[in-house]
Amino acid sequence: MNDQILAQAVNVARHYGETVALEQASCRVMDSERIALLGSSGSGKSTLLHLLGGLSAPSRGSVSWPALGPVEGLRPQKVAFVFQAQSLLAPLSALENAALPLLLLGAHPGDALARAGDLLERLGLGSVVQQLPEELSGGQAQRVAVARALVSGPRLILADEPTGQLDSVNAGRLMDVLIAECDRIGAALVIATHDPQVATRLDRVWQMTHGVLVPGEVAA
Incomplete structure (x- = not known):
């Protein structure tokens, strides 16, 4: 591991009116x-991921990306996000959804679709590549979202409960592909989860409790 800081949060808080997220x-x-990033539902895990990914701004404190540059240039190439909620584009097939980041970056359509198809095959979705999101199960849609996050080779992947809708076999397969692909491209990976089994696959554990990150790594 080198010493580049991809994302850094310093004393951040996020409030929505009277609600402290x-x-x-x-x-x-x-x-x-x-x-x-371990914690129960509502503990603040998703909020922290959104801040680290530049999807929202903190009510207090600061977030920066020293090795990645300004927030405007983070997505879709430098930072990729796997959302907890269904986030696929309805008019596009599973294959087109997975290839979308590369297409937005100007890749040749044939190359983008081939890369996306390879990831979908490895995630056990080779038989549904032409199906629309409405034709997919929740677990299949989540795996397509993981392929979409990986396809552009980002530096940082933030995944919010990526195994939450999967059985143990498919959850293990997803984690295998996710970790192997991160190893291949050298990406950092942060997974918000309430599943201790997912946490055992990763190197470090942060604990979120009632909106407070404990212990966390204190930013300088």
Whole structure:
């Protein structure tokens, strides 16, 4: 692991009116790290991921991406996100959804579709590549979203409960592909989960409790 800081949060909080989604967090994600963010539903895991991915701004504190540059240039190539909710585009097939980041970056359509198809095959979705999102199960749609996150070779992948809708066999297969692909491209990986079995596959564990990150790695 080198010492590049991909994402750093310093004393961040996120409030929505009177609702406190995240009370206190200081952390950093280094290049090629594998981190599990453990916590129960509503503990603030998703909020922290959104802040680290530049999808929302903190109510207090600061988030920066020292090795990646300004927030405007993070997606889709430098930072990729796997959302907890269904996030595929309805008019596109599973294959087209998975290839979308590469297509947006100007890749040749044939190359983009081939790369996406390979990832979908490895995730056990070779038989549904032409199906629309409405024709997929929740677990299949989540695996397509994982392929979409991986396809552009990002530096940082943030995944919100990626195994939440999968049985144990497909959850294990997804984690195998996700970790192997991160190893191949040298990406850092942060997975928000309430499943201790997922956490055992990663190198470090952060614990989120009632909107507070404990212990976390204190940012300098």
